[in-house]
């Protein structure tokens with residue numbers, strides 16, 4: 175056992191030995207209970223059309239935790255058309271991926287412009303190197 179495995183539980187702050195779960199055994203149990211509440215809530219026909227916020231209100235489980243259940247694949251939103259979870263970046267409700275379409279596009283654009291910058295940088299360096307070689311060639315004569 176290494177000391178690296180002894181961490182503070184990110185949920186309750188207690189020190190525990192991390193084996194598989196990212197939180198302490200007590201929190202694992204708590205989270206299981208919360209999952210069960212969500213599951214039971216969603217099973218009821220009258221709750222099929224609920225939103226994530228309604229589920230949170232109805233069960234007392236935080237939207238963050240519900241989001242985690244959905245992202246972990248524990249909670250399926252296939253049959254709950256109004257359920258979603260907030261985009262990691264802007265908080266818009268989404269049903270797949272980690273960010274909404276507009277944030278995804280923004281990220282793509284940002285990556286493209288970064289790549290463009292990197293390429294221009296490289297070309298600039300290339301020109302400078304060639305210029306330098308040219309000059310030093312002249313110096314030798």
Ligand SMILES: [Zn+2]
Pocket residue numbers: 183184185186187188197198199200201202
């Ligand atoms: Zn804990």
Ligand SMILES: [Zn+2]
Pocket residue numbers: 261262263264265266273274275276277278
């Ligand atoms: Zn977004």
